[in-house]
Amino acid sequence: MEDNYKVPEKTRIGHVHLKVSDLDKSLDFYHGLLGFEIIQRLGDQAAFISAGGYHHHIGLNTWQSKGAPPAPKHSTGLxxxxxxxxxxxxxxxxxxxxxxxxxxxxxxxxxxxxxxxxxxxxxxxxxxxxxxxxxxxxxxxxxxxxxxxxxxxxxxxxxxxxx
Incomplete structure (x- = not known):
């Protein structure tokens, strides 16, 4: 499809949402170590974190991945x-x-x-x-x-x- 459409110049990436195996371990990293603020936590299933009070820059959830191993390095994905x-x-x-x-x-x-x-x-x-x-x-x-x-x-x- 070649129609010369360009995404608007001021478009930006809003957030990333990651499937994680253990929410507490992920929060220890993203909140405890990197310093992101916890905006909302949904028990042991999900959390939304940000810098500067934004609604969220990173979402973390265990909805489909609780206890799962890391994705293989040589596969598609993030x-x-x-x-x-x-x-x-x-x-x-x-x-x-x-x-x-x-x-x-x-x-x-x-x-x-x-x-x-x-x-x-x-x-x-x-x-x-x-x-x-x-x-x-x-x-x-x-x-x-x-x-x-x-x-x-x-x-x-x-x-x-x-x-």
Missing amino acids: FHTAIVYPDRKSLAQIFKRLQEANYPFTGAADHGVSEALYLDDPDGNGVELYVDRPKDEWPKTEDGEIDMYTRRLDINDLMSELD
């Missing part, structure tokens, strides 16, 4: 949930918090347009914590297209935000 931090200092703060909690990272990268930390939640769902660079700093090709890449994130430079 690759990761990406959480955008407002600035580099905030990203450095969450890096330090996770490091102090000995929470394992699966990676860290400089993508030119952003700087990112990668980890898995208790159910093996990928989580990207990142900060965008200002749009005028994004790398471009000679013909003006965005030229994203994956390079090693300079953790020492990121942590200098806390000095």
Whole structure:
């Protein structure tokens, strides 16, 4: 279907809703460790969490997945949930918090347009914590297209935000 339709420019992704095996373990991660606020909890079946009092950025439920094992890595489904931090200092703060909690990272990268930390939640769902660079700093090709890449994130430079 080629009709040149484009999604409206100000469209955004509203929230992600994850099937989890254990609501308390997921809340320990998303609320206890990452710091999301619990907006509503429905017993041991579901919770809605957010940053800044929004109705919810992340929904967590056990409706079809209570006690289930993680989805196989080499199957279709969610690759990761990406959480955008407002600035580099905030990203450095969450890096330090996770490091102090000995929470394992699966990676860290400089993508030119952003700087990112990668980890898995208790159910093996990928989580990207990142900060965008200002749009005028994004790398471009000679013909003006965005030229994203994956390079090693300079953790020492990121942590200098806390000095």
